[in-house]
Amino acid sequence: MTDDELIERLRGVFPPVPGRLFALGLAAFDWLAPDATLATLAYDAADTPAGVRGGEPRTLTFAGPGVRVEIEVHGREIVGQLAPGGAAEVVLRSPGGERGTRTDESGGFVLSDVPAGLVSLLFRPADGTSIVTSWIHV
Numbered sequence: 001m002t003d004d005e006l007i008e009r010l011r012g013v014f015p016p017v018p019g020r021l022f023a024l025g026l027a028a029f030d031w032l033a034p035d036a037t038l039a040t041l042a043y044d045a046a047d048t049p050a051g052v053r054g055g056e057p058r059t060l061t062f063a064g065p066g067v068r069v070e071i072e073v074h075g076r077e078i079v080g081q082l083a084p085g086g087a088a089e090v091v092l093r094s095p096g097g098e099r100g101t102r103t104d105e106s107g108g109f110v111l112s113d114v115p116a117g118l119v120s121l122l123f124r125p126a127d128g129t130s131i132v133t134s135w136i137h138v
Contacts, residue, residue, distance in 0.1 A: 033132045043060065044059075057079075068082075085107030
């Protein structure tokens with residue numbers, strides 16, 4: 001059996017992948033930042049029981065080797081802090097595309113009109129390194 005024959009047999013066994021899902025899968029490769037330091041989700045206030053949390057804003061903390069990112073989600077706005085501080089480009093990544101801003105000298109930043117759904121933040125400090133957060137749902 002050739003590879004092409006095997007692929008045809010497998011297509012008959014599995015249901016077709018919806019176009020939107022297929023496009024998101026391909027787009028994931030565009031979002032890959034292999035040289036970036038990964039800052040994974042270390043804390044999410046949404047995991048706290050509602051009676052304890054007290055409502056808005058949602059606070060999240062991402063941590064990686066030598067880096068920490070703290071954000072607050074206020075509706076469609078993200079207010080955050082990159083530590084250690086310093087000037088950096090900030091790129092908001094989502095299935096709808098990318099857009100960015102810059103941190104101030106202390107590492108603070110604000111992103112407005114954040115789309116609902118999956119987002120990730122990519123930071124490019126002046127030293128040439130990159131930091132990327134894990135994906136979250138806002």
